[in-house]
Amino acid sequence: MEVLKEKFGQFGSQPVHSFTLTNEHGMEVTAINYGCIITKINVPDRDGKFENVVLGHDTLDEYVNDPYFLGAVVGRVAGRLKGGSFELDGKHFTLVQNDNSNHLHGGLKGFDKVVWDAKIIDDGVLFSYLSKDGEEGYPGNLYIEVTYRLNNDNELSIQYRVQTDQKTLLTVTNHSYFNLSGNLKRDVLNHSLQLKSSRFLELDDEFLPTGRMLDVKDTPFDFTKGSMVKTGVDSNHPQSVLVGNGYDHPFILDESHDDEIVLKDSESGRILTVETDEPAVVVYSGNSLKEEGNFRGVPSRKHLGICLETQNYPDSIHHPHFPSMVLDKGEMYSSITKYKFGLE
Template identity: 45%
Template sequence: MNITEQVTVNEWKEVTLTNDTGMSVSFLNYGGTITGINVPDQNGHVENVVLAYENYEDYIDDPNYLGALIGRVAGRVDRASFSINGEEYHLQENEGTNSLHGGEQGFHTKLWELSPFQEEDKVGVILTYDSPHLEGGYPGNLSIQVTYQLNNKNEFTISYSAKSDQDTALTLTNHSYFNLSGDAKRTIHDQTIQFDSNQFVELDANLIPTGKIESVQETPFDLREETLLRDKLGSTHPQMDLANLGFDHSFLFNHDKEESVVVKDGKSGRVMKLMTNQPAIVFYTGNNLMEDHKLASGPAKKHDGMCLETQASPASLHHEGFPDVRLKAGELYEKYTTFSFEAL
């Protein structure tokens, strides 16, 4: 196992974690952006299973948030405002009148401090950033540690730890686009997915939660059994239609199974299992990827990748009954998501 580092454009650092089985994970200190998760297929052929830009400069002003750490609040905050303890806070409006993924200067734009570590059975890096009071409009001085860790079981874990000196709002995630075909040779249509989830969140025309939590029963959102994405993408269901004929929805986890999500690609034999202590996930199927963004694999295409954004729900700032993003002063925020890879 080892850790290597190189300098890229703009004097950014790119770190690569490599285990003893041939898997590696690469990421930038800029935005904590994951540029590569390289895993073997059923024939031992190692390829990248996340989308990455050919030119790293494209990460600077990236509407797709490719591979980035997202915060302070992942997702859309309705009307770019919320109240805590009777005081209203106004955020940057960067998607219509709403605030998306922490605003234009969210955590995806920050240079994170890196502290590598290596143990007998794992390697990793601790990324740290201190977000000052009212950065992005959010209250509280917030100290954050995010750990990227790879072990010899081909498990890549992202752990999040944070503490604020004032009551605030926080839910962190990673915005990698997964495609298990390897190097995005094919779209995600012929990959299967399975969620441990009975409920999804209804959206309005602006992709803001309406406040309703719906059953997946007898809808395209029923992914409780292994489901071929080709059978769902392009559905004329009203909720799929407003998301540009795909998923861009939050699912609430049952947490009845160890794996909250299982993704498979039959042709390569790759399987990815996701374990997390997060209460929910935003499942986004790359509905708005455009060819004017040049990926390492070629021009981007609709449905080239899927995002599995484990998080709580920004809807909790305006509606009851949703997984809460509020963090009390002095309370420790501790979340993790593990992506485990194997081959059939």
């Protein structure tokens, strides 16, 4: 395994570097220590042609000004928190409100908008960050490590390890937009997605969970046997229309952890298999990508990428029947998601 470190830019007084992981087959994963952003993943198609399969930019300034959380680790809490506030042990905490009156993806200065420490390890890179008590309104000094590893099975693993000195909230994810066509030649509407998920969370008109878990059967949310992404985009299902024609929904994952999420592009032959120990995945079909700006010269447009955000149920602090996102003092949060690239 090779890891190449290069200067990528400067964020104020802090240097930002890129780290390119390369395995023996030539697969490459590049990430920067600003936001732990994955900038490129180069994998072969069925003809052996290596191309990039995530949305990204070539300059730091573009990432600093990016509104889409491209490739970043988001937190302390991924997703939306209703009203930008919550209570813990009788204490009320008010967070930064950056999505109307709600808190989204950690706020204005979440994990995606800071420079992390970085250390090269044998098979990857370890990023670390100390989120200080009160940052974006959260209680507790929280220390987080995110490790990106690449192996010779063309598998990228992302491991999160977190501790806090005060009770706080936590659920983190990576916000990469995948497009298996290669170098964004096509949108993702003809990608096929399969999920081991029989239920999804209903959303209200602010994209927050209502608390209801809906059965996927006989809906465009049924990916149990595989379905095209365009199924939801073309649907008149109220939940699909609500989020801008497509998906931005948490799917509750079944217990197995094997081949839980499979994304395919039949034209290139590329397959992405995702396995996680998180209880849910938010499938976001890029409905809010605007027709302005570009990604390495490819004009931005709706449905140019799809996010597979493995995490806890969003806004679970306000829904006692959801799995808890409370992290106690001294407790170790540990989670891992694996992304394996192959061919059909």
